Amino acid sequence: MHVMSEDLSNLVQPGRVHRQIYTDPAIFDLELERIFGVAWIYVGHESQVKSPGDYFRTFIGKKPVVLVRDAAGDIRVIHNQCAHRGSLVVANDNGNTDEFMCCYHGWTYHLDGRLKAVPLQHGYPENFDPSNPKTAMTQVPRVRSYRGFVFASAAADGPSLEEFLGHMATSLDDMIDRAPDGEIEIAGGVFKHAYDGNWKLYLENLCDAAHPIFTHRSSIDAAQQQSDAVHSDGTGEIAIRQMRQNGAPYSFWESQVGIWTYPNGHSYLGDYHDDAKLVAALKDPVFRDYIAAMEKKKGKAETRRVMEVRRWNSNVYPNLSFMSQFQQLRVVHPVAVDRTVVHTYNFRLKGAPEQMFRNTISFANTVNGTGSLVLTDDLEIYNRIGMGLSSAGAEWIEIGRGYRSDLPDAHGGRRGVNSTSEVYIRNMLDAWLGYMTAPTLSSPASGGGKYPAA
Amino acid sequence: MNAPAQKPDPSRTSHYVNDALYRALIENFSDWQDDARAVTDLAVRDEFRRLLEREARLLDQLRYDDWLAMYTPECVYWVPSTPQAGDPRREISVMFDDRRRLEDRIYRMRTGFAWSQAPASRTVRLITNVEAFATARDDTRMLRSNFLVSEFWGDETRVLTGWAGHRVTRDGAGWKIEAKQVNLIDCDQSIRNPSIIL
Structure with a gap:
């Protein structure tokens, strides 16, 4: 392996990144050692x-x-x-x-x-x-x-989990706080996806507010042409609202949605999908029952505080992405430089009406389903990026959108001036470079001689 | 100028796929492969075999309108994501479509913007081991068949295989499909972008 730290530093530059970090097997091996072998x-x-x-x-x-x-x-x-x-x-x-x-x-x-x-x-x-x-x-x-x-x-020493998570812990809190009983549990099965592309592409897509209108155009068109006079149960409404929402115009993404980033590569999209857009809010009897259950257990003020947290995908770098509003969680497994497997899970909110979990399942089927009208587009995009990047025709990838307009965040991070900023990719690559070029840390404690010397 | 009429909240006014439908679905698809109820009349079995072969042909030929016409106005197309398919309200599905979602699925493929089906896959389906079972209702039968779909897309051919359960109901002289459950043998694994209708 002959990838030196100086070489790596040259691959990530202001507003652009070299395609090699997505295609070079030697760099992938180093990532396993220096990122997955060190980080939480x-x-x-x-x-x-x-x-x-x-x-x-x-x-x-x-x-x-x-x-x-x-x-x-x-x-x-x-x-x-x-x-x-x-x-x-x-x-x-x-x-x-x-x-x-x-x-x-x-x-x-x-x-x-x-x-x-x-x-x-x-x-x-x-x-x-x-x-x-x-x-x-x-x-x-x-x-x-x-x-x-x-x-x-896998590193014996390093920052504590709390230090590593920093402000992103509040997104995990949001997953749990939405349960009237304050507890959540994994249920309903696991979706497994694979694509022929690098693991970093997955996280780079999940906070990408500029892609839905193109990538998901087919399901946007399909959902928009559907008559509202033909109804299925409430879970059908979740699906159709979500597919239509992907077609919101740029003016929406540039005015009502934000992107926040934090140290160690973490980020989340926020102020997106208030409950009114997805579950008909208080008009929906299920949501009314849910709010009632929340208020009974947590009180009105705390319930209001929880409902006003509006986060879409939260990414904890390097292998976790979750979505608190519909209780989805995805785990990224790097398999090879050009092969990635993602497992997605659903959580049940303890103490919530049963229909809430049905909505979670419906949302999962719509957005994360192996054969969903939405995810199949994303998987195709990952494959196409994988194929495209394997060519040396273009050496550099542009990640400069919003570069000069990023703003400091009150909790020690950086945010985009609006959600279409690529600040979250730059932030992940900053973390990537930090891990990859760090002085050698203490080697992992496991391994070594299994058979003790005399 | 008149204000547009307020649309009723759909979640309160209609339950097209309602609990009764789910209950019937789960009941039908959990306890029906009973030897004592197997239809042995070869002519009747052949009628069902022809129905399944026609469905396979229409899908191979991308004749979605004709295919959808084989289904009742209220119908379910269900590809479970758990090997012992459970309650689709509590377990995720590779696909779980009522008629509206099925129409979306077809509409979407015709837009030309469904990237994993542009161009469309070429498929050939083999349907075998067709069995029919009587049910408690005179006008309803359950069918079981094995399938093997060869799909060419991109630069490779792959195989999707498993068994399907159809619930069919009497429609004049023929039968219509009320529900189809497609059980892929690898339904809980990574199935590379299953964008076709199975």
């Missing part, structure tokens, strides 16, 4: 592992890991790798178990990853010590939950 990576939600023994299989970068609640009820993230010959230990996506057992030679592990038993142990040399913490499904060095959202960092 979203792993899963505590509701996926409610009881001791519950586990959920996922990845940090390309490293297979398991999120598990151990016998004492603590949340752990352990490497999904047998300490014997390296086999993947957990193959099911999720489940409940008393112990983990490798199917190759039967090594078993406690739920926190410690080695439990080794068949034929008498055959190993005398200095083989099953209680050595490295002879284990090793734990990822740092694991923290922010109000149920579990993050892990």
